[in-house]
Amino acid sequence: MNPITSEIWQKITRYCAYQERCHFEVKIKLRELGATAEVQDEILVKLIADNYLNEERFARTFARGKSRIKSWGKNKISAELKQRGISHTVINLALAEIEQEYRENFEKTATKIFEQTTEKNVLKKRKKCCDYLLRRGYESDLVYEFVTKLEKGN
Structure with missing residues (x-):
């Protein structure tokens, strides 16, 4: 060199x-x-x-970090990895790794947001909570199902 x-x-x-x-x-x-x-x-x-670069290792670390620390959903993590040129196969491996704690993180985040939202109107509160969770990259069916569950609990 x-x-x-x-x-x-x-x-x-x-x-x-x-x-x-x-x-x-x-x-x-x-x-x-x-x-x-x-x-x-x-x-x-x-x-x-020399093993300084490894796309799979990067994707797994990225997915774990964004899920745990930033409370991002799979959709947002996947989009960010695609933007960085990571292959679909590697993205799926990274998302499979966070599967166990993913639901727990989602429920914790959704519950926190639902409780912090001070809106009195039930429909507006649902919309605010759902919009926030969808922006975070969580799947829509998961979001609507859980927010409805939270509403019934209160």
Whole structure:
């Protein structure tokens, strides 16, 4: 490697070691660092070979983090991963990993939002809660079913 390439290599390995990255993010960073297309390809291959980059590992970590910390639903997680160029198969693997805690996170979030919504009109309260949960990326059938259950409980 020439001196410029080795400098880019050092920067990009630190970038990848800091947190999980996908190919899309690394390509953007390499462009920012001024790497040519040839150098980008060479570095990407080496990053994959040295296990700095792994799309499946990234997708699983991303899905777990967004589900646990941000309370995102499967639809939003899936859309974000697609936007980053992750394959449909890898997305399904990542979503399958969060399946166990997904329902629990959803119910906790939905209950919290339902209780915090101060709207007196039942229909407006339902709409506000449902809209919030749908924006979070939860599936519509899951949202409407659970909000109806919460209404009957109150």
